[in-house]
Amino acid sequence: MERTPPPIEDLWKEAGFTPNPEQSAAIRHVEGPLFLAAGPGSGKTRVLLWRTINLIVYHNIDPEEIFLSTFTEKAAAQLKEGLLSYLALVTNKTGKAYDIAAMSIGTVHSICQKLITDRRFAKNRTRQHPPALMDELAQYFFVYRRAFWDSLCIAAGFTDGDEGIQEVNLFFGKLYQGKPVKSRHKAAVELIGLFNRFSEEYLDPTACTTTNKILKKLLKMYRAYMEKLDNEKKVDFSLLQKKAYDHIAAFGKSGSIFKHVIIDEYQDTNTIQEKLFFTLAAGYKNICVVGDDDQALYRFRGATVENLVQFENRCKEKLKQKARRIDLSTNYRSRIQIVKTYTDFIELADWKNPSGGAYRVENKNIKAHSSDARTGVVVSEKKDAKFVYRDIVEFVYKLKQKGKITDYSECAFLFPGIRDNARVQGFKDAFKQFNDDNNLTGTDDEIRIYAPRAGRFLDLDEACAVWGMLLLVFDRPSYGAGISGELIYFREWLKNCKKYATEICAKDKQLANFIKDIKTEIETANNDYKALNNTIAKNGWQGKTAYKKSMSRILAETSGLSPKAKRSITNHFFNELVEFREKEGRPFTVDYIVNRASSLDWSVLDFFYQLTGFEHFRKMIDLAENHGDEGPICNLALIADYLSKYQDQYGPIISAGFLQEDKFSHSLYSSFTYALWRLAETEFEDKDDPFPRGRISFLTIHQSKGLEFPVVVLGSLFRKEREADIKEKTVRKLLHKENEGEPLDRISKFDTMRMFYVALSRAENLLILPQYTRGSAATDEFKELIASSSFKELNAFDPREMDKAKKHDKKVTAIYSYTSDFMLYKRCARQYMFLRKYEFTGSRTQTMMFGSLVHQTIEDLHHLLIDKREKELPYD
């Protein structure tokens, strides 16, 4: 029998949670719109978690009736873990079980995908086929590829693809010596950005008018792009949201599906998302948004902080209800001085809105929970940059020596941008110098940093070595003379990688032999290919000729054919299939047979894993296995990830036909790798990176969102103000929103302030600010801040003022699966490390995804059958 649950306070006690009055009020709020203004470190994840528990357990809300979106999959996973764990706590007391499997919880993107196929929004309750989702890289290739690019341009009314390139670049101001650049890459990247923005603004290209001749054409291109995707049943990330919105908007009762709509990180949502949320919340009007406008970071991806700042007004407009605002303003993260520093800092800009109010949520009254009034912020002495770097490096070393930090991963260096940033390079060099000077290099005490995104990922040692090995096996294609610009540098990079690999091979005979063997294999495949094609020519067949079983004998007798190719041609099972296809009227082509017989047994990813058997690479994995530096293995895992992305694009098979005319090497180097290499300059690589133990992380401020570190060094106090983004201007004009939102000429300042606010609020115990004498030393606001605060200087700071960094578990609770953790680990701990800890992408079996796919589908089947049974046997 089910028992009544204990009061929620008992659960809090058991979970070791003591909410403050605001948190408690937020958790208990049930009906009507709710705005949680959540400052840094204010425990909003716990509040979200407990609020959801409150709804499910004490207000009988079915988890299926809850929509809960987070900014990352990781955040969603954490919430889910917390829910599961605390709901189980309740179950064990009451005997009532809860099932959150059907809850719509995840990133907006993943929930959108679910909405499209959600039976509840379908008129006849049958599910739709889902469109295939292209990730950013796939979208890039889709637009960039010559054939499609040309067709887009022609559809738009340009004479050809080249004219399109130039006009697009002209529109976006991509000029060189006054003339538009001729780069299709640049044009494609800009265009994709604009398309995404269009989709996120829910802009209808047929309804917009403009006098700008190029823009008119760009609108046509956008239309053609959407049509093409529709025909191929594909969507990109931005269109996925539009599709989901259209889907639910077409369904009359979309406001009555979710009783609660909850959105985290609301400051980073966009227009289409806001439409979606309010549509879903239209019926019950229980919309809860959580966020902090001061931490808005994603305007460059189309986010509009106005969604948050204007939330209360929008509720009045759209829901005819007043939202309740609760401020979660107690900071549980940082020392008093740190909190005071960032709250002072943000006030230094002028946020006033001339037509009343401000462009910021005002009166937040953020205060520290900590009563620790000791020093929390220090500045370097004001010196020439290279001395500042040096001082800070030394200081960090001292902290470790004195045991104030136990592991270097407790200290993070944050930068506005990390790529090609002189400050980043300066600190890197200073670390190196410091290690050398103190004979630390190579010892356990060496200070190591982890900065896979500083500079190109492809420039990292591990990447160069792997690509170099690939180049030893498959040489790069010749780009001829007369190439220019980036391609020259890229060719240099290819050459250097190869050189590096040659050096590694020179030191490792086994590896050199392995490479030699592999090359022989490739040669054999090429010879087979030639020989077979000779036979084909002799018999007067063509590549397209339909292949008959009777031809297999002739092919198999080709002289000089390798045994392997011969076996492939005479393979019994395959020949039965040949016969069958012949009868069915779908014969294979001769070409297909030749490629089949001459294909290699392995893919680039297989090759990569083979490489890890050789000392140079094996050492990196051994390190991790033996509690050492995790940096290299993390990089290897990222490389595997990229190589598998290549295979997603071009398939895993390397056949001799593909090797002809440098096709394969064009696909691998000129197309895929070159794209990675060039896209490195955009935000493409901005994703969740690991934090290897033993290393100091260098992060972009964007990457540090939601994180906290005992010690934070802000590497730079400056960012150049820029003109408002052309996409922003274009969209405002097209949608006649010129007078809405933040003024174009203040956007840059606002964004800079918010970004640094995020950086300053990451520190728990100590925040270190550099003071440079020359160059772009600091923004005006930073200068003012430092002038008006009396921060201690580094050398005056007594490390004793610092407590040892507490290793506190940030996870609410950790969930371990009986099968995929416990049993897997017991079977082989090292395989567990490979699959679960560093998440190496599988080369073939991909067990994890396979298992989930089978399980989830069987679960759906059960639901379907349960549903069906319930309908057939109604309750009497």
Added chain:
Amino acid sequence: MTDKEIEEELQKMFEINYESLKLQGGHSLTPEVRDAAWNQVLYYFKKLRKVVAEKVSKTEVKLTLPEQETPAGRRFTIEGIVDIVTENEETWMYDIKTHEAGFIEKHKEMYEQQLNVYAYIWEHLQGNKLDHTAIISTVLPSGLRNALRDRPIIPEKVKSEADKWNPVVPLAFSQKKIKETIREFGAVVDDIEAGEFKPATPEELDTADGGKVKFVTRYCIMCDGRFSCSSYRKYVAKTTGRSQADFKRYYSVYDDETAQTDYILSNLNMDIINMEFDKPE
């Protein structure tokens, strides 16, 4: 709904799940792996619809043992997933696995240990009734897999192979060893958090389960970490009597010709081979 309609719906659900897993993990499956997954789902339905699928009363029930403590004092939660069937007053608990039935038979003890913990949560913590526990293996036996590879497919052969197949492995459950298992689980959590990741020993690799398949053949061959794995390398060196220098053959990625045939068959794409690459700019 007719069988055909259910199968169509099943296909749709399969695609939906595939796309969303792709989104979450950022990767796709090769077509032949996808097909294998699809066949498991389809034959699960065909084979078990009467016995299990149509009678499931609760699906994917999450069994959670929250707020446990490891020897080192970490808090953790154990999670498992089962399906529940109640019929004629009898309640069955099924765990659906993508492992082979034969393997499960041979490792009964290991799975019993698992089901014991699940049963404990279900019965004692949640206060439900339970009469039987069993594991269902969705892996098609090789006879059936081969019958499905035939061209043309001979329906009688498929049927007779499917009839022979018994995917349900009933296991007894008891409250034995629950405490030990949970303690062992906690120790594993500590080891994971402490970064203990040693491979199985070379001797273990050489040991066959239930007298048949060796660990190395069952697991290592599929493990991408084998090339860099000290145990695997030692095993190879020992069994071939060669020096570690000469492991080329053992490094061959796939020596199963049938598997290779299927692999090429579903992945060789002439459109890609015939693709034209323009000169980069």
